[in-house]
Amino acid sequence: MTAAPITHAHIACEAIGGDDAEVLVIEFLSPEIVGPVQAEELAEQLDSLIQPGLPHNFVIDFANVRSLGSTVFAEIARFVRRAGRVRLCNLDDILRLGASLIGLDDQVEFSRSRAQAIRDARNDWRRGEEDTVDYPTLADSRA
Numbered sequence: 001m002t003a004a005p006i007t008h009a010h011i012a013c014e015a016i017g018g019d020d021a022e023v024l025v026i027e028f029l030s031p032e033i034v035g036p037v038q039a040e041e042l043a044e045q046l047d048s049l050i051q052p053g054l055p056h057n058f059v060i061d062f063a064n065v066r067s068l069g070s071t072v073f074a075e076i077a078r079f080v081r082r083a084g085r086v087r088l089c090n091l092d093d094i095l096r097l098g099a100s101l102i103g104l105d106d107q108v109e110f111s112r113s114r115a116q117a118i119r120d121a122r123n124d125w126r127r128g129e130e131d132t133v134d135y136p137t138l139a140d141s142r143a
Helices: 036-047 070-083 093-101 114-133 138-142
Strands: 011-016 023-028 057-061 085-089 109-111
Touching: 011 036, 023 114, 036 070, 057 114, 070 085, 070 093, 085 114, 109 114
Parallel strands: 023 057, 057 085, 085 109
Antiparallel strands: 011 023
């Protein structure tokens, strides 16, 4: 089940996973985002996605992207550092090289397809939920 998509000037977002959304998929609408003004707009749009009530597992789909400027890549890297778990998918070879050059290889996971990225992100979310549920509290250990 998915929630209603959120649309901005350069991106559209869709929450995946029902009432307790597990993953937020970000899709680029603009095929070319190259200038500093566009980078600033994108930064504001991405920043708006980091808030309570929205998932902190992200998939960023680059399928519609032909060209990104270096400032735009810097804003994506800044978002990745703040966001939590991020998976990138559908990067062509040139965009993948740009992602590597700015150091995203160490901060994200790459997937060939959107479907695979969503499956992996949902599994990450579920593992994260399991990690926090099973630990006994201090009171439990004293009982």
